[in-house]
Amino acid sequence: MSVGSTLLALLLRDLRLAVRHGGESLMPLIFLFAVIILVPLGVGPGPNLLAAIAPGMIWVAALLSSLLALENLFRPDLEDGTLEQWCLTSAPVTALVVTRLFSHWLITGVPVILVAPLAAEMLYLPDRALGTLLLSLVIGTPILTLVGGLAAALTLGTNRGSVLLSILVFPLIVPVLIFATSAVSAAADGFETGANLGLLAALLVLALTLVPLAVSAALRLNIE
Amino acid sequence: MIPQFEYAVFVWTSYGVFATVVIWQFLQPVLRRRRLLAELREEAALQSGVEQ
Amino acid sequence: MMFEKLKVGFHRLGSPPTFYRLCRRLSPWFWAGFALCAVIGLYQALYVVPPDYQQSDSFRILYVHVPAAWQALFGYVLMSILAAIALIWRIRTTEILTMMCAPVGAACTFICLATGSLWGQPMWGTWWAWDARLTSMLVLLFIYLGIMGLYSAFDDRRKGARVACILVLVGLVNIPIIHFSVDWWTTLHQGATINLFGESKMHPSMLPPLIWMAVAVKLMFTAVMLDRSANELVDQDRRKNWVRKMIGDYA
Numbered sequence: 001m002s003v004g005s006t007l008l009a010l011l012l013r014d015l016r017l018a019v020r021h022g023g024e025s026l027m028p029l030i031f032l033f034a035v036i037i038l039v040p041l042g043v044g045p046g047p048n049l050l051a052a053i054a055p056g057m058i059w060v061a062a063l064l065s066s067l068l069a070l071e072n073l074f075r076p077d078l079e080d081g082t083l084e085q086w087c088l089t090s091a092p093v094t095a096l097v098v099t100r101l102f103s104h105w106l107i108t109g110v111p112v113i114l115v116a117p118l119a120a121e122m123l124y125l126p127d128r129a130l131g132t133l134l135l136s137l138v139i140g141t142p143i144l145t146l147v148g149g150l151a152a153a154l155t156l157g158t159n160r161g162s163v164l165l166s167i168l169v170f171p172l173i174v175p176v177l178i179f180a181t182s183a184v185s186a187a188a189d190g191f192e193t194g195a196n197l198g199l200l201a202a203l204l205v206l207a208l209t210l211v212p213l214a215v216s217a218a219l220r221l222n223i224e
Numbered sequence: 225m226i227p228q229f230e231y232a233v234f235v236w237t238s239y240g241v242f243a244t245v246v247i248w249q250f251l252q253p254v255l256r257r258r259r260l261l262a263e264l265r266e267e268a269a270l271q272s273g274v275e276q
Numbered sequence: 277m278m279f280e281k282l283k284v285g286f287h288r289l290g291s292p293p294t295f296y297r298l299c300r301r302l303s304p305w306f307w308a309g310f311a312l313c314a315v316i317g318l319y320q321a322l323y324v325v326p327p328d329y330q331q332s333d334s335f336r337i338l339y340v341h342v343p344a345a346w347q348a349l350f351g352y353v354l355m356s357i358l359a360a361i362a363l364i365w366r367i368r369t370t371e372i373l374t375m376m377c378a379p380v381g382a383a384c385t386f387i388c389l390a391t392g393s394l395w396g397q398p399m400w401g402t403w404w405a406w407d408a409r410l411t412s413m414l415v416l417l418f419i420y421l422g423i424m425g426l427y428s429a430f431d432d433r434r435k436g437a438r439v440a441c442i443l444v445l446v447g448l449v450n451i452p453i454i455h456f457s458v459d460w461w462t463t464l465h466q467g468a469t470i471n472l473f474g475e476s477k478m479h480p481s482m483l484p485p486l487i488w489m490a491v492a493v494k495l496m497f498t499a500v501m502l503d504r505s506a507n508e509l510v511d512q513d514r515r516k517n518w519v520r521k522m523i524g525d526y527a
Binding site for chain 1: 363411412415416418419421422425426429430431432435436438439440442443445446447449450453
């Protein structure tokens with residue numbers, strides 16, 4: 001099998017599995033809405049307050065829901081030996097990693113982008129900020145997947161990975177959160193968003209170049 | 225700067241934090257070493273006891 | 277000739293008993309050096325240097341806050357270099373040394389944050405502010421804790437050390453952010469006053485205690501690193517002969 005067809009096969013397999021486990025794949029989305037709903041219940045329904053915290057809360061909800069699906073990113077494949085097959089195929093492990101993370105983003109990140117307008121409405125985000133919100137999510141959710149994938153790969157060899165996984169994601173994701181929410185808040189107030197979105201895009205490029213290498217190194221270590 | 229503010233407490237607390245952390249960093253290896261050696265000596269004693 | 281000796285000596289460091297003996301032998305010297313520099317530095321910081329024009333006596337917190345902050349950053353850079361060596365050459369003693377940097381680094385970061393809060397309260401009336409410098413230092417603390425947590429979560433310590441080394445290198449991105457945060461963003465925290473290669477804006481009479489305390493903290497860091505590494509090595513090598521012999525010598 002050529003490299004390309006191997007990667008395509010992996011991608012299609014992941015997507016097919018996600019579709020078959022329909023309910024399971026939607027859990028992160030339901031969790032996202034649970035968080036969004038809890039916010040007005042917690043801080044009160046006043047539109048001004050909700051509009052002010054909407055960018056941050058939507059992003060925090062997106063981050064927390066992305067943590068949910070990470071446990072099963074690599075673990076099933078470690079347990080049934082597929083990861084060892086990854087190291088043996090002709091395709092470079094890094095490419096397989098990128099494919100796996102891409103399919104994960106399609107399954108978990110894209111739905112978040114699609115439901116973001118609804119979440120924005122629920123928290124009274126001003127309409128002029130919606131475009132920036134969607135753009136920040138389009139640039140930012142891949143970073144969430146990348147960093148989450150890295151944490152998942154690092155904690156693969158441990159027994160109690162899930163809490164540690166979240167703790168590892170958090171410090172690395174702070175810049176993403178800051179830039180994304182600054183951009184959306186700026187848009188909500190009518191200011192320029194170029195700088196923050198540009199820095200966010202720079203973070204995406206940085207993550208895209210570094211994370212797959214780190215993930216494949218971590219996977220190789222954890223297979224031994 | 226806030227005038228008429230009692231600084232002394234803060235300064236001494238800061239130095240106290242520093243001293244506490246440093247003392248703990250000194251003590252922890254000492255305590256761990258003692259515990260390790262005791263454990264290993266016990267294991268060795270058990271083993272030689274069993275062998276006899 | 278010297279070079280050959282150095283190479284052999286360096287390779288010997290990979291041997292656990294040699295490394296252990298070296299750690300045990302060097303550590304007291306570093307502690308003694310720390311004690312000396314700390315005594316001189318603290319005496320100068322608390323009694324010799326006159327009160328500041330603007331901040332009166334509270335600025336003396338600087339003499340523990342800044343050395344701790346510097347060490348938190350330098351310590352991380354040192355840890356990254358060791359992590360790279362450990363990953364590339366797979367030297368077990370280097371892996372241990374790398375992992376033992378994390379607790380001390382975390383301690384220094386904690387000192388920095390705590391003394392910073394204690395300085396901020398009288399200075400600006402607030403214990404905390406979510407500005408770039410403070411937030412990125414807090415993030416650094418969590419990175420240190422994450423490294424410690426990841427290392428201890430593995431049953432196989434060697435694998436855990438190597439996985440944690442990957443995390444160390446990933447977290448290196450945070451260091452430039454911390455350093456340049458006061459330049460890139462307007463923050464509550466003041467800008468850089470001390471430059472390594474150039475004019476420093478601090479008055480010369482206030483500088484010596486800072487140097488003494490900075491050196492003291494570096495010596496302490498090294499001493500603790502050596503102490504902890506020695507213990508960790510014994511713990512990992514419990515079943516090995518050299519440890520058995522050592523216990524035998526003690527029994």
